[in-house]
Amino acid sequence: MFRAFTPDQRAQISAMTKAWLGLHGKQSTDNLTDKRAGDGLESQSVLHGPQGRARSPSDLQKIATNRDPLARLYELENDLTQASALQKTFLPRSIPHIDSLKLFAVSRPAAKLGGDYYDFLHPDPQSLIISVGDISGKGLTAAMFMPLIYKVIRTSVKATASPSPRNMLAYASADLYADFVRNNMFATTFVAQYDLPRRRLRYANAGHSPVIYAPVGGGVHLLEADSAPMGVLPKTVCANHEVRMGPGDLMVIGTDGLAEARNRAGELFSYERLMGLIPLLADKSAAVMAHAIFGAVAAFTDGRAHDDDQTLVILKGRQ
Amino acid sequence: MQLNTYLLEGATVVEVIGRIDTYSEKVLREGLLNICATAPTNLVIDLDGVNFIDSSGLAALVHGLRACRATGGNLCLASPQRPVRMILELTRLDTSIDIFPTTAEACSSLAQLC
Numbered sequence: 287m288f289r290a291f292t293p294d295q296r297a298q299i300s301a302m303t304k305a306w307l308g309l310h311g312k313q314s315t316d317n318l319t320d321k322r323a324g325d326g327l328e329s330q331s332v333l334h335g336p337q338g339r340a341r342s343p344s345d346l347q348k349i350a351t352n353r354d355p356l357a358r359l360y361e362l363e364n365d366l367t368q369a370s371a372l373q374k375t376f377l378p379r380s381i382p383h384i385d386s387l388k389l390f391a392v393s394r395p396a397a398k399l400g401g402d403y404y405d406f407l408h409p410d411p412q413s414l415i416i417s418v419g420d421i422s423g424k425g426l427t428a429a430m431f432m433p434l435i436y437k438v439i440r441t442s443v444k445a446t447a448s449p450s451p452r453n454m455l456a457y458a459s460a461d462l463y464a465d466f467v468r469n470n471m472f473a474t475t476f477v478a479q480y481d482l483p484r485r486r487l488r489y490a491n492a493g494h495s496p497v498i499y500a501p502v503g504g505g506v507h508l509l510e511a512d513s514a515p516m517g518v519l520p521k522t523v524c525a526n527h528e529v530r531m532g533p534g535d536l537m538v539i540g541t542d543g544l545a546e547a548r549n550r551a552g553e554l555f556s557y558e559r560l561m562g563l564i565p566l567l568a569d570k571s572a573a574v575m576a577h578a579i580f581g582a583v584a585a586f587t588d589g590r591a592h593d594d595d596q597t598l599v600i601l602k603g604r605q
Numbered sequence: 606m607q608l609n610t611y612l613l614e615g616a617t618v619v620e621v622i623g624r625i626d627t628y629s630e631k632v633l634r635e636g637l638l639n640i641c642a643t644a645p646t647n648l649v650i651d652l653d654g655v656n657f658i659d660s661s662g663l664a665a666l667v668h669g670l671r672a673c674r675a676t677g678g679n680l681c682l683a684s685p686q687r688p689v690r691m692i693l694e695l696t697r698l699d700t701s702i703d704i705f706p707t708t709a710e711a712c713s714s715l716a717q718l719c
Contacts, residue, residue, distance in 0.1 A: 420660065421660075422660035422661060422663060422664040423627055423660060423661045423664065424627055424661070470664055470667075470668045471664055472663075472664060474660075474696060492697075493696040493697050494696075495695040495696070496695075510695070511695065511697045512697065513697055513700075514696065514697045514700055514701045515697075515698075517667075518667050518698065519701060542659075542660070542692075546659065554688065557691075557695075
């Protein structure tokens with residue numbers, strides 16, 4: 287199912303992991319859910335002058351009141367910046383602390399706004415709900431759909447008589463189908479429900495990948511979807527599946543922006559490379575693993591800006 | 606991205622060449638909608654020349670599928686390259702849209718449904 291890395295590639299990943307730790311430090315790997323990469327274009331925006339220096343508020347006000355094309359651009363950039371800040375509020379501000387499960391999550395939109403989302407819900411002391419989604423397209427259009435999905439998934443927990451991942455997806459899909467069709471969109475979605483006392487994770491998958499499961503001593507597996515994404519058919523019919531999340535067991539839930547990242551030759555990073563990273567990083571903490579995966583993708587693409595949103599949610603069973 | 610269109614066994618074949626992504630999907634989507642303007646429409650999308658498709662491209666295919674079915678017809682895919690086929694399988698869109706190894710088989714299948 288996947289190729290092993292060559293010794294050179296292993297050395298590169300190891301060096302990159304060390305570089306990440308050296309740059310950011312261990313402390314900065316905690317609670318990064320509210321930190322997202324910028325689009326790197328701030329110095330080229332209308333908010334900055336010719337030498338890249340930030341324009342003063344009074345200069346910006348003059349531009350706005352002149353109503354020239356630059357003023358319009360300023361307004362648009364300002365709107366996007368505010369929208370980006372608003373979108374960040376829909377992502378978890380912090381990661382829940384679970385005694386038996388270490389969690390880490392980070393999302394990097396390709397532009398100021400993105401179509402990926404993830405969420406954690408702790409509806410009762412016995413369970414944790416994790417959802418990850420990827421709305422078709424990118425940028426503003428996908429971003430406008432993101433709060434709808436995250437909110438309806440949350441609502442489904444209370445609205446369904448016996449909330450299970452399958453029932454939650456069925457509820458959300460039915461509720462949003464007309465909106466998806468009207469806007470020619472769909473959303474791949476993965477919902478998991480972790481049973482804290484039993485250390486079992488039940489999940490349902492509507493067209494989402496990659497979801498990688500690596501139990502201790504059990505190899506690396508790509509958990510396949512059993513239903514098309516939400517928005518493709520009037521009803522999303524998934525099954526509930528269950529895996530253990532014992533000490534050291536690992537689940538990596540990503541979005542396709544990782545595997546579809548391209549290098550200068552146009553080659554894809556691919557699911558094979560992504561799955562090949564897991565055994566190399568299985569003994570690392572969830573945070574280090576996430577940074578190493580992003581680092582590997584960045585190294586592959588030679589540091590070029592990614593053109594699709596990239597999200598990682600990592601679950602690792604604690605001892 | 607290029608689109609070439611021709612008729613085969615009563616179906617309209619749309620040969621797509623290039624990438625179907627967020628930048629090109631509008632061309633495909635509008636092209637499919639124009640073809641589906643006359644009812645009923647059976648459509649085969651030949652993906653042999655497509656080396657990449659992203660979620661926007663998949664959304665365009667789904668849109669085309671809905672448009673065809675609204676006319677009383679259907680839409681199939683033919684000859685996807687391995688990377689495209691993998692995306693269709695991972696997203697389980699292969700359970701919603703029929704996929705055939707060749708355009709001829711796709712057209713024959715649609716003809717049998719008429």
